[in-house]
Amino acid sequence: GENVEQHPSTLSVQEGDSAVIKCTYSDSASNYFPWYKQELGKRPQLIIDIRSNVGEKKDQRIAVTLNKTAKHFSLHITETQPEDSAVYFCAASKPGGGADGLTFGKGTHLIIQP
Amino acid sequence: DAMVIQNPRYQVTQFGKPVTLSCSQTLNHNVMYWYQQKSSQAPKLLFHYYDKDFNNEADTPDNFQSRRPNTSFCFLDIRSPGLGDAAMYLCATSREQGAQETQYFGPGTRLLVL
Numbered sequence: 302g303e304n305v306e307q308h309p310s311t312l313s314v315q316e317g318d319s320a321v322i323k324c325t326y327s328d329s330a331s332n333y334f335p336w337y338k339q340e341l342g343k344r345p346q347l348i349i350d351i352r353s354n355v356g357e358k359k360d361q362r363i364a365v366t367l368n369k370t371a372k373h374f375s376l377h378i379t380e381t382q383p384e385d386s387a388v389y390f391c392a393a394s395k396p397g398g399g400a401d402g403l404t405f406g407k408g409t410h411l412i413i414q415p
Numbered sequence: 416d417a418m419v420i421q422n423p424r425y426q427v428t429q430f431g432k433p434v435t436l437s438c439s440q441t442l443n444h445n446v447m448y449w450y451q452q453k454s455s456q457a458p459k460l461l462f463h464y465y466d467k468d469f470n471n472e473a474d475t476p477d478n479f480q481s482r483r484p485n486t487s488f489c490f491l492d493i494r495s496p497g498l499g500d501a502a503m504y505l506c507a508t509s510r511e512q513g514a515q516e517t518q519y520f521g522p523g524t525r526l527l528v529l
Contacts, residue, residue, distance in 0.1 A: 332515065333515040335517065335518075337520075342525075343522065343523075344419075344505065344520040344521060344522045344523055345458065345505070345520045346520070347517060347518075347519070350517065352515055390457055390458070394515075402448050402450070402460030402463055402472070402518075403458075403460065403518060404460075405457035405458050405459075406457060407456065407457050408455075408456070408457055
């Protein structure tokens with residue numbers, strides 16, 4: 302099955318700096334890569350996603366890049382703010398015989414230092 | 416505007432005492448998922464329903480069962496909870512089956528086993 306590796310497990314950056322979180326996946330058939338943000342005790346919330354037919358997608362301060370050849374994708378957050386502090390999960394899914402759940406990375410705890 | 420609702424938010428049960436967690440959705444989505452998330456770990460898919468079709472993950476213990484009586488509701492039954500089943504249980508939905516469908520998560524039910 303699919304295996305998603307996520308790095309780093311913890312990332313501390315100064316407010317205003319950029320943060321980059323990287324994920325790799327194992328199954329070349331995977332074609333959908335969402336990123337979720339989860340604050341303590343709350344639900345995972347989709348912040349951005351990318352499909353395999355594009356290499357980059359941007360939404361204000363958040364961007365995601367995808368390299369299908371290398372099977373990795375990254376989340377970029379610019380001008381970080383204290384409210385960006387949370388755990389971020391990458392995930393991957395692929396077409397299958399029926400509905401497919403997501404395979405998540407282990408998460409990155411992002412800490413924004415004031 | 417709650418779209419995916421989970422009740423209760425916190426559930427305490429005793430070792431071996433059956434417990435049922437519930438999920439409802441106002442999105443009229445065809446697919447409903449149950450994930451288990453242990454502390455500081457990524458969500459792990461237990462099973463999902465596409466309409467009435469049940470799909471169990473290969474490594475989901477038999478102790479976990481699910482029911483979907485109608486489009487809006489889905490239940491997670493834990494027949495004999497063990498201490499290792501203490502976790503956050505997340506329900507999610509997607510409009511259709513297929514890898515590129517966005518999944519929307521509920522707030523989760525945190526289960527404590529005494």
